[in-house]
Structures are given as C-alpha cells and as structure tokens.
Amino acid sequence: MSQPSGDSRQIPHSSKACRRLFGPVDSEQLRRDCDTLMASCLQEARQRWNFDFVTETPLEGNFVWERVRGLGVPKLYLTPGSCGGRDDTGGGRRPSPSAAVLQGTMAQEDHVDLSLSCTLVPRSSEQPEGSPETPGTSQSRKRRQTSMTDFYHSKRRLVFCKRKP
Amino acid sequence: MELLCCEVDPVRRAVPDRNLLDDRVLQNLLTIEERYLPQCSYFKCVQKDIQPYMRRMVATWMLEVCEEQKCEEEVFPLAMNYLDRFLAGVPTPKTHLQLLGAVCMFLASKLKETIPLTAEKLCIYTDNSIKPQELLEWELVVLGKLKWNLAAVTPHDFIEHILRKLPQQREKLSLIRKHAQTFIALCATDFKFAMYPPSMIATGSVGAAICGLQQDEEVSSLTCDALTELLAKITNTDVDCLKACQEQIEAVLLNSLQQFRQEQREGSKSEDELDQATTPTDVRDIDL
Numbered sequence A: 001m002s003q004p005s006g007d008s009r010q011i012p013h014s015s016k017a018c019r020r021l022f023g024p025v026d027s028e029q030l031r032r033d034c035d036t037l038m039a040s041c042l043q044e045a046r047q048r049w050n051f052d053f054v055t056e057t058p059l060e061g062n063f064v065w066e067r068v069r070g071l072g073v074p075k076l077y078l079t080p081g082s083c084g085g086r087d088d089t090g091g092g093r094r095p096s097p098s099a100a101v102l103q104g105t106m107a108q109e110d111h112v113d114l115s116l117s118c119t120l121v122p123r124s125s126e127q128p129e130g131s132p133e134t135p136g137t138s139q140s141r142k143r144r145q146t147s148m149t150d151f152y153h154s155k156r157r158l159v160f161c162k163r164k165p
Numbered sequence B: 001m002e003l004l005c006c007e008v009d010p011v012r013r014a015v016p017d018r019n020l021l022d023d024r025v026l027q028n029l030l031t032i033e034e035r036y037l038p039q040c041s042y043f044k045c046v047q048k049d050i051q052p053y054m055r056r057m058v059a060t061w062m063l064e065v066c067e068e069q070k071c072e073e074e075v076f077p078l079a080m081n082y083l084d085r086f087l088a089g090v091p092t093p094k095t096h097l098q099l100l101g102a103v104c105m106f107l108a109s110k111l112k113e114t115i116p117l118t119a120e121k122l123c124i125y126t127d128n129s130i131k132p133q134e135l136l137e138w139e140l141v142v143l144g145k146l147k148w149n150l151a152a153v154t155p156h157d158f159i160e161h162i163l164r165k166l167p168q169q170r171e172k173l174s175l176i177r178k179h180a181q182t183f184i185a186l187c188a189t190d191f192k193f194a195m196y197p198p199s200m201i202a203t204g205s206v207g208a209a210i211c212g213l214q215q216d217e218e219v220s221s222l223t224c225d226a227l228t229e230l231l232a233k234i235t236n237t238d239v240d241c242l243k244a245c246q247e248q249i250e251a252v253l254l255n256s257l258q259q260f261r262q263e264q265r266e267g268s269k270s271e272d273e274l275d276q277a278t279t280p281t282d283v284r285d286i287d288l
Helices: A005-009 A027-049 A097-108 A152-163 B023-036 B052-068 B075-087 B094-112 B119-125 B132-145 B156-163 B170-188 B198-214 B224-234 B239-267 B271-276
Strands: A063-067 A116-120
Touching (some): A027 B132, B023 B156, B023 B198, B052 B094, B052 B119, B075 B094, B094 B119, B119 B132, B156 B170, B156 B198, B156 B224, B170 B198, B170 B239, B198 B224, B198 B239
Antiparallel strands (some): A063 A116
16 A cells, blocks of 8 residues: 555566566677668668668659758757767667768758658659549649658657757 | 645546547547558468467566556557567567567557656566667667557457447446456467457457356346347447357456466465466456
C-alpha cells in the first residue's frame, strides 16, 4: 500500500524476467545485419520516392522535388550544447544521413531548410489515350500533393515540434 | 481543504470518450484492421533459423516484462504485431530474436504509454546481452521495415465497442473486460492467432470470457449460442468462424493451464518459480 509510486516500475532484484533466451549475441553480426537492413530500407525509400536520402538529392522519377523556403528553423533549436563537434548521440555512432545534412547546411546559413516538398507529376507520355479523363490532367502543372511518410515527414515533424516554445 | 492522494496510479487517464465508441469508429477499425496483419505464415516461407517454439519463448518473455513493468494492456499484443510483421519480411537468425522483441516492446510502449519503457531497462531484461545503442539502431531498422506504420489495430481496440453492445449488468463488465484482456494476451503468445483479424480475436475473447465466467455465476442473460450470434453480428464475423476461434482460445487456455500446473509441480521446490510463473494470471483462476 505505502509503496512510493515512482518505484512501481523498477526492475525487482533478481527478477526472473532478466534472462537471455538464445545464448550469446554476436555484436559484430548485429552491426553487419543492421547496416545491411538499413541500406535496404534506404534503397527501398530511394526507389519509392526517387530521392536519395543519404545525400538528400532528388533523382529522376515520378516525383518532383522542390525546396520550400520560409520553413527555416533557428539554429538555436538544432544545436544541443555547443556548435562544435556535435557528439550528443554517444560515442562510436556514425553520423546519420540527417545529421550530416544538418551540419552541412548549418555551416552555411543561419536557417536550415529541412523543407523539401514533393509532388507527383503525371507524365504525359504515360497517359494512355482514352483513359477516363480526370479533370485537370491536361494541364501539365496540375499536381497532386502526396504525403511523405517514410523519412522526411518524421524529420519535419521533429523540427516543428522543437519550434514550439 | 481537499487532499489529493497520489499513491494509486501515477498515470492520469482520460475519461472514455463516447464519440470514439460510436459505429463510425467501429466500421473504420473493421475496414483497416487487415492492413496490419503479417503478410505470410513466415515459418514456412521466410524464416530458416527461427522455429515456432522460439516465437513462443520470446513472446512469453515479452509478456513477463510487460507485466512486471505494468505496461498498458495493449503494449504486448502491439509489440507482437510488430514482431510478426517484421519476421514476415526479413529472414532473421535466432540470436537476434530477443533484441527484436525488445525493440518491438520499446516501440509499442512509446506509442501507447504515458511513461514508456526505457532502452536501458529493456537491455537489463535481456540480461545485458544487448546494448542500448544497439537497441536504438535496430529501432530504426524495424521502423523502416514496418514502413513507420505503427498505429496497428489490436484486439483491444474492439473491446469497448463490443462490451457496450452486450446486455450486461454494469458491475460484471470490468471482470469480463479483465478476462478478455488476458485471453487476448494469451492469443498473442500463440502463432496460430497471428494472422486472424484482431476483431475476431477480440470477439472470441469476450465470448470465451463470458462463457467461462458463466459457469460460476450468472453474468449474462444470454445462452452461449445466443451470445456468439450477437457477438458475430457486432463485428461482422462469420458465426462459424467465431465459434471455431472461441474454441481455439479456450483450448489455448486449457493448454496453458496444464503447462502451469506442471511447472508448479516441478518448480514447487523453489517458491520463486511460483512467483515467476504468473504469466496470464487472471484466467488461470477459472476452472474449466
């Protein structure tokens, strides 16, 4: 009854749930598999969005990528601690693609453009003749905004959240 | 002067929102639930190293961790959904399985809880066989493979919808809910149910809970058959499928009861073992 509530989620001493199930874990293999799978995720995303998420460059494909101005986030919110060697993620960690981009952009400007928007452009060559005409497909500038799910969105959300005081 | 006593539950809960319990929401849940099912029976077509009993081992461990950490009821089934969806797509060596289980609990807990499990805590539960850094890196891998679709529908999403449509006395509801939740956890440990729609597991669990309780006391004015028909109507499930599902759920319970009794017999030498074998406690109190 009188147990302090803060302790309710401490791991009890000699908890039987603390156990390894399948013997020793090979960290090297974990690292290799992690790298392989991350690379395949990036590759999938690259094809899905015709965008290279490592170098953050648009590629040829169904989506047109353009930089959006005016969503810059003040530097203040992006640098925890000092501006120098950002090593907030703990030692030994390779810089993630987004961190690399953040650093790169920040070196040049005061504001960071994490804001690329992508739009799906119907390619006129692929438009089969006699297909049900949707209003506006004849206008080449008509675009449908798609939602960026995988990588970009989450990053943008992160930035927006940090904007709020 | 009013005094506030905070020792009950550090987590503040919102009152149930009636707008979230109307038919529109139920229909939407029924429409989208299949999107979050694992794509194949992965022991046959994807995994080479991982066997069904290993899934049961990691699931049992995950349930123990969730119970010891007093996680929200949804965390465990949601984590199992992530695990199954990942394994349906990625061939995985068995030595990675516990790490994956930890990652899935980490994600599910973040999605569902006010105070989520920490990476450090989860690593301790693996007996420090993995490091927090590894957990965080694999978190990204799992997210990528799940395409960041984390808000999966679980059987728990249907429980309130079902309960409010039953002609039940209110005072029995919390007991029925509790038993149904235990059945859902039990289903999540068994691969048989991994590809069933969550609505069917929820409906079957409520049915099994009421029928089980019915033996001791009057909890429902309906007979079991009438109840099954009503339940099937609520979630648009085929009556025969639902009956089969409910029978499977009851069989799993029996099975796990027998296992429990056996463990009890074997483990009676040390009392710790008894404490540990609490897995899905509540339902075990029912005598079938």
